[in-house]
Amino acid sequence: MNDLAAEEEDPGLDTRRVTAILEAVEAADAPRLAALVQPLHPADVADLLEQVSAPERRELLALLPDLIDGDILSELDESLREELIETLPRAQLAEAMRELDSDDVVDILEDLDAPQQQEILESLDTADRAAVEKALSYPENSAGRLMQREVVMAPEHWTVGETTDFLRNAQHLPDQFYHVVLVDPRMRPTGYATLGRILSSPRETRLRDILEDSFRTIPVTTPEEDVAYAFNQYHLISCPVVDENERLVGVITIDDAMAVLDDEAEEDMLRLAGVGETVSIADGPFATIRTRLPWLVANLFTASLSAFVISRFESTIAAIVSLAAVMPIVASTGGIGGTQSLAVAVRALATRDLTSANAGRVVRRELLSGLVNGLGLALILGIGGWLVYGDWRLGLVLGMAMIVNQVVAAMGGVLVPLGLERLGLDPALASGTFVTTLTDVMGYLSFLGLATVLLL
Amino acid sequence: MNDLAAEEEDPGLDTRRVTAILEAVEAADAPRLAALVQPLHPADVADLLEQVSAPERRELLALLPDLIDGDILSELDESLREELIETLPRAQLAEAMRELDSDDVVDILEDLDAPQQQEILESLDTADRAAVEKALSYPENSAGRLMQREVVMAPEHWTVGETTDFLRNAQHLPDQFYHVVLVDPRMRPTGYATLGRILSSPRETRLRDILEDSFRTIPVTTPEEDVAYAFNQYHLISCPVVDENERLVGVITIDDAMAVLDDEAEEDMLRLAGVGETVSIADGPFATIRTRLPWLVANLFTASLSAFVISRFESTIAAIVSLAAVMPIVASTGGIGGTQSLAVAVRALATRDLTSANAGRVVRRELLSGLVNGLGLALILGIGGWLVYGDWRLGLVLGMAMIVNQVVAAMGGVLVPLGLERLGLDPALASGTFVTTLTDVMGYLSFLGLATVLLL
Structure with missing residues (x-):
């Protein structure tokens, strides 16, 4: 009976699994439900919650009260996310938020009402809260909202060896980063080197000698559709974001740009067909x-x-x-x-x-x-x-x-x-x-x- | 007069520049034209060629006969690319192809007629030709056509230090890579480590201890739309491709997946509106x-x-x-x-x-x-x-x-x-x-x- 649960390392959300999950919900069989749901990627769990009916969703969450974490919240459609945040115990919500990078917290917060926003902000650590509040001070749908503030950077004179030693000793590195950004003493980015070039160069190589030609920066107030255009047009993988004084304030990575590009295409298609707003399949x-x-x-x-x-x-x-x-x-x-x-x-x-x-x-x-x-x-x-x-x-x-x-x-x-x-x-x-x-x-x-x- | 040419480090293709370029074409002023066009990114040069009229394009290319290289060809819309390939001197075409990674050559070749394909294949080095012919043997619009064959891999027992030494001594590394893929003795991928984790871990760390949870593989015959879906759904940055025996044959990177996602969205939008095929703004x-x-x-x-x-x-x-x-x-x-x-x-x-x-x-x-x-x-x-x-x-x-x-x-x-x-x-x-x-x-x-x- 547990065949499906144990079957694959990276299972997708196919019809068989959804059917099995709904049977487990129906039977109120929490252990089997957990075995079926827990191997799923957070994006697939979010899709599952969007695809089942509202009563099924309530029963499922009652059986697996700890299911919702930060990653799943990040993946949910706006309307359903708002609904779930309403019902989530405050402690669980705070915990979910603490797991996330600042750009993901911003992405969740910006769609919420002011009281909900305030509540979540208060549950964050002081440093995270400052970062999120700073991001929310940038215009909606701008690079400032999209970027993460954690940037891996190095002074212009560093060598590969110094950079490697720095990275090995760093306490907090972003989950994903693809470049080391060079900054001048005023914190203005002057170039970047890919991790591939750094890894494959001798320790004594200077970073400034292995910079990428493709280097460019994005002003923090750039509309997100222009950011997505630049990533798609110039095949960027990550791009430093600068403030009005050209100082480095964050970095945008391609996955965020890809999500914007996808949203823009959806919006154009639906608007052309006379559908006013972005819609979710979970909409009633x-x-x-x-x-x-x-x-x-x-x-x-x-x-x-x-x-x-x-x-x-x-x-x-x-x-x-x-x-x-x-x-x-x-x-x-x-x-x-x-x-x-x-x-x-x-x-x-x-x-x-x-x-x-x-x-x-x-x-x-x-x-x-x-x-x-x-x-x-x-x-x-x-x-x-x-x-x-x-x-x-x-x-x-x-x-x-x-x-x-x-x-x-x-x-x-x-x-x-x-x-x-x-x-x-x-x-x-x-x-x-x-x-x-x-x-x-x-x-x-x-x-x-x-x-x-x-x-x- | 040369203000625009020298103005910026990474100029875009704005109206002012296009106007200045067309004036230089009109005046048959090759040096000024070169100064205006050469700072542009290949993607912008491709857009320029698509946006000007056919006679303007012919004059521009007559003034800058060496302009077209592999990167620009890669960026062009199919129909215009086919037209330019017809008119390009054979030696220049062969040179342009040799600059490109195998996946980009495949992308160009698959849209051409058999005689044009043959001609380009013959101009490639033996190794490149074999790689391209192999890729063309996979079904159209499959992972096999999309992947690059150059993969950075390591045996399962390697440490960070061994991997770094290997990379420093490697003769040919792909332009862009984001993971080192671990393979077993039968060349089956068993996991991957991000370059960020490798760079920030001590030399004695075993790769197998810093693998990513997100690891998955894509069968080589997977339709490209399923590949794009997986990248978008699971936030992949690169993904190993395996043959029917689970052996590593290549890797797909996010920029290729992003292009497919964008094409699919365009196709859906145009088909819904009753436009039969993908269209180019350069179409007559x-x-x-x-x-x-x-x-x-x-x-x-x-x-x-x-x-x-x-x-x-x-x-x-x-x-x-x-x-x-x-x-x-x-x-x-x-x-x-x-x-x-x-x-x-x-x-x-x-x-x-x-x-x-x-x-x-x-x-x-x-x-x-x-x-x-x-x-x-x-x-x-x-x-x-x-x-x-x-x-x-x-x-x-x-x-x-x-x-x-x-x-x-x-x-x-x-x-x-x-x-x-x-x-x-x-x-x-x-x-x-x-x-x-x-x-x-x-x-x-x-x-x-x-x-x-x-x-x-």
Whole structure:
């Protein structure tokens, strides 16, 4: 029966294990539950807690009251983390926080309410509390919040041997570090050496002779998305953070940058789809409704704009009722074309491939591709409309409206996000609603307008 | 005049620099161009080449014929890389390839045609060629393609001192490495120690006493998306890769995993928006059309399905023409609701937060949130319709159709990607078209059907 528990050294969270865990919860079999859960990585325990239902989670935590530690808290989605922190005994919470590096404590604290923040801060050691409070004094989503304050550094004149001796005698080293940062007497970083180069160089080598070309620093107020961009663009593994006087105040490591990059991609994808905030799979129906209903209501009003446009042509529709059946084809295909152009532009803005240097050329490319796509679709739809309704003029109107709308769609898809970016807004934010409103309105307007002129 | 060229140690590719570069190209001023381009990081040079127009690129490369090296080739988008490789002198290409680690050569080669591949392979040293050919023998998009074959390893009995001496005497070490991997006499990895732990431990310490808990290995045939997931989930920095006999064959580092994660997020976002393939900002209009037109044509046919549904109700519309104006509101809001639910589900599947363990609960949550959103929208639209058209029965029909369609949208948004995943297909792939077709058809059908029953 304990096969699964003992099976692997680094088990993942597969369906079999989740099922076995839920059976153990159901049977209130704490020893078996512990055997199944304890080999899991904290990230998998967090996923487990997010995936089970709220009652299952409560029973599981009642059976394993000591389960939640700092690492698991770090891995949890915000909403669930907040909920668990509410219910955790104060002593256990304080203990969990003390295990963590200062950047992880900051990451947890910044999402909490002021009273919860205060309570946790009070439970920390004086030194940790000062470090965390300092980090919280930097702007939200800035390098200062992301960095860890523990940096391994050395004076510029040190040799490999001196550095090694220093490291061997150091009391507290960060869990993970990849470089030794050289600082001048004013604590300004002047370069760094990888641990690999240090380890493989003779003791008498000077650090300054084995520095990396890739060295750069990040100002402490840099927005975290710029930090993630720099790590991804320049293949950084860790990067010193400096204050306004160029003095070393911390270091950011690639795992933090990777998490930001992943969050940014998720945010862009969800915002494009009209989901307001980051969501968690553990969210209940009401959290889900809160992130979606506002956008749906906004869309209700923008869709009413299309309805208004159509209502202006009621006499045309009354004369030729078939127009009502075919008109959504032009609007819908326009919506797809606009969404394509939009997704490419939003992504290119996020990766900084679309800049003012090439915006003009990208817009011309979109114009041309909208025109050609429109021509291709117009040919198919025009001939189809002619064959189905036996009227070549209806085919002509469909085709012409399609060309107009595909061009509008392609242009809107790139100009709306470029405009939002220019205004300092997130291009992913409202673009979808803008662009589909545009393609709907233009689709109905061009089709019904042309039909009124050419068919009546 | 040379201000920009000399200004910074690690300049980025901002608009001012691009403008200055294009002016130097225009003026055919090779020395100034070199001064502006050479301080740039290879990733920024690649971005520059992607951002300028094709003629500008040709002139720039004619002025700086030696610019392209292995690092820049590595950073370029596929399509442009292929184009440049065509035009590069053979000797320069061979030289560029020799500079690179085997994983980067593989990354470049795998996108090329067979004759180009062969030519580059022939230009490599025998050892490098064997390494690259071996890597190409692994499945596409597998760990075997992603890994580098150069691994720093040590027998299990070694001490820190022996390891340090070995590293100091090693002829070829990888550019970047973060662990020393312990292997048994059969070359099976048994653990790893971070360079930080090795550097900070006394010489007599045995490596086996300072191993990391986080140790795990990746089978060489693992799909690259699973590799990226493991790095992100378990905060890995590097991970040994093993063959079917558990023997060490290579190592994957976090920068490669980060690139895969970023690509996967881009692919999901673009596929959801109906853009077929990964795109580059350097793509011309015709490459752009090729990635979009097939989806537009597919949508043309699915949109015709809605037209067919509406055409069945032409007598209803002929009786009450206003129906034609308001019916798109129900369809359009359904499309948004479906897209919201879909984006959340596709993302949760990609991050493995949505699994068979919680699929049932997530579907119930979507059902409930679709119902509540539908009720909220129905109230607004129902009252609005009643007020505008002065007919409470029209308001009732609008409201009822809205509720039906929001529920269908929420269900379709989660069930379609779950179904595609179950079938082993990419949930992002066709979901958008399926779901909006569903919401369009159901929107028109429920609204016109109810109108026929209740209003005529």
